[in-house]
Structures are given as structure tokens and as C-alpha cells.
Amino acid sequence: MPAALVTGAASGIGRAAAERLIADGYDVLSVDLRDDGPGVAYAADLTTREGNAGAVSAAIDAFGRLDVIVANAGIQHVAPVAEFPEDRWDMIVSLLLTSPFLLAKYAWPALAASGSGRFIVVASVHAQVASPYKAAYVSAKHGVLGLVKTLALEGGEAGITATAVCPGYVRTPLVEAQLPDQARRHGISEDEVLENVILAPHAVKRLIEPDEVAATIAFLAGPNGAAFTGVPVTMDLGWTAR
Numbered sequence: 100m101p102a103a104l105v106t107g108a109a110s111g112i113g114r115a116a117a118e119r120l121i122a123d124g125y126d127v128l129s130v131d132l133r134d135d136g137p138g139v140a141y142a143a144d145l146t147t148r149e150g151n152a153g154a155v156s157a158a159i160d161a162f163g164r165l166d167v168i169v170a171n172a173g174i175q176h177v178a179p180v181a182e183f184p185e186d187r188w189d190m191i192v193s194l195l196l197t198s199p200f201l202l203a204k205y206a207w208p209a210l211a212a213s214g215s216g217r218f219i220v221v222a223s224v225h226a227q228v229a230s231p232y233k234a235a236y237v238s239a240k241h242g243v244l245g246l247v248k249t250l251a252l253e254g255g256e257a258g259i260t261a262t263a264v265c266p267g268y269v270r271t272p273l274v275e276a277q278l279p280d281q282a283r284r285h286g287i288s289e290d291e292v293l294e295n296v297i298l299a300p301h302a303v304k305r306l307i308e309p310d311e312v313a314a315t316i317a318f319l320a321g322p323n324g325a326a327f328t329g330v331p332v333t334m335d336l337g338w339t340a341r
């Protein structure tokens with residue numbers, strides 16, 4: 100049975116991806132701060148080197164192999180650059196950029212042994228375009244697209260592919276948590292925040308569902324995803340068309 104490691108798997112996109120991969124017949128190690136993800140749950144702080152090393156070792160110990168990494172764990176912080184807290188910058192870069200690097204480094208021999216290793220990052224449309232007040236997030240997401248391109252070149256001979264899934268706004272706690280704050284700040288209702296603020300850049304005015312992102316991840320992990328490497332796989336309801 101192929102084996103996958105999914106980070107940030109206790110919530111949102113990561114949980115949906117872990118559940119989908121389990122349904123597709125993968126053994127899955129669900130890594131998160133909490134140990135309640137689907138499949139085999141493993142608690143780790145992925146802003147640390149030990150957390151990333153421990154997660155890769157745990158997957159190989161549990162399953163004897165590792166075929167797919169889904170580097171998905173993420174956080175957001177919204178603040179103007181002049182006020183942006185430096186500790187939040189460090190934490191966001193650690194989680195969104197350094198953790199995928201460490202996971203790739205530690206899992207590389209296992210992915211090569213797989214013969215069709217897949218390294219899939221859940222990046223964001225913010226790997227390709229910016230929004231104000233998200234300096235750390237946008238910088239780290241742009242950076243991780245560079246990592247994916249590099250891994251694609253290095254992995255070619257070993258049959259390892261690397262891709263960056265780039266969604267627009269997805270219906271998860273990360274987005275829903277912003278609604279009350281934005282409503283207060285703008286003096287409008289949460290429905291109006293959703294329609295006029297969050298969905299403004301989407302040509303199609305809806306949120307993406309976590310299951311849609313999970314289905315894209317499953318496609319990239321499976322045999323039909325083999326030709327995708329070194330590229331962003333953008334699913335943004337038209338955001339970057341303008």
C-alpha cells in the first residue's frame with residue numbers, strides 16, 4: 100500500500116486531503132500540533148527541525164515506505180509592514196517555507212526509493228500574486244514555489260515530482276476566523292465581508308471547498324498526475340486571470 104505524510108492534517112485542507120488519500124487506499128500519517136488527524140496521527144511542531152525529522156521518521160517507522168508528502172500546514176498574520184511583528188515573520192517563514200524544505204531533505208531517500216515519489220506543497224494563489232498586509236505569507240508562499248521548481252529539477256532522474264497547489268480562498272477555519280474581525284473593522288456584516296472583501300478577487304463568487312483541493316492533491320499523487328512537476332497548479336476561480 101502506498102504511504103503518505105500530510106501536514107496540518109487536523110483541520111481544513113490537510114484533513115480533507117488525508118481523508119481523501121485514505122479513501123484512495125494510502126496509509127496516511129497525519130501530522131499536526133494536535134494528534135487527532137485521520138489515519139495514524141502524529142503530533143509535531145513543524146516550525147522546529149526536530150518536528151520535521153520526527154514526522155518523516157514516524158511515517159517510515161509506521162509504514163516502511165514513504166511515497167507522497169503533502170506539505171500543507173500553514174498560518175496567516177495580517178498587519179501592515181511597518182507594524183509586522185518580527186516573531187510572526189519568523190514563525191510563518193519557518194512553517195510555510197523551511198518546513199517543506201526540511202521534509203523534502205529528510206524524506207528524499209524514501210521518495211527516491213518509491214520510484215514515483217510525489218512532493219506536493221499546498222501553496223496559494225499568494226505564491227503568484229500579492230495582497231497588502233500579508234508580507235510574511237506572500238513572501239513565504241512565493242519562496243516555496245521556488246523550492247518546488249528546484250526539487251522538480253533535482254528529482255527528475257529519481258522519478259520524484261514536485262508541485263505547488265495554488266488555491267484561491269477555501270472554506271476553512273483559517274478564512275472563517277477572519278470574518279468577524281473584518282466585519283467589525285469595515286462596519287459591515289460577515290456576509291458582506293465574504294462577498295465584498297474576501298471574494299472580491301474571485302471571478303466566480305464562491306469559496307473553494309476543502310474537498311476540491313483534496314481531489315486535486317489526490318490527482319497529483321496518482322498515476323495521472325505524473326507529468327506535473329516544477330509547476331504551480333492554480334485553482335483560483337479566476338483570481339489570476341486579470
Ligand SMILES: NC(=O)c1ccc[n+]([C@@H]2O[C@H](COP(=O)([O-])OP(=O)(O)OC[C@H]3O[C@@H](n4cnc5c(N)ncnc54)[C@H](O)[C@@H]3O)[C@@H](O)[C@H]2O)c1
Binds near residue numbers: 133
Ligand atoms: N483557506 C484558504 O483560503 C487557503 C487558500 C490558499 C492556501 N491555503 C493554504 O492551505 C494550507 C492549509 O490551510 P487551511 O486553510 O486548511 O488552515 P487551517 O487553519 O484549517 O489548518 C491549518 C493546520 O495547520 C496546523 N498547524 C499550524 N501551525 C502548525 C505547526 N507549527 N506545526 C504543525 N501544524 C501546525 C494547524 O493546527 C491546523 O490544523 C495552508 O498552507 C494555507 O496557507 C489556504
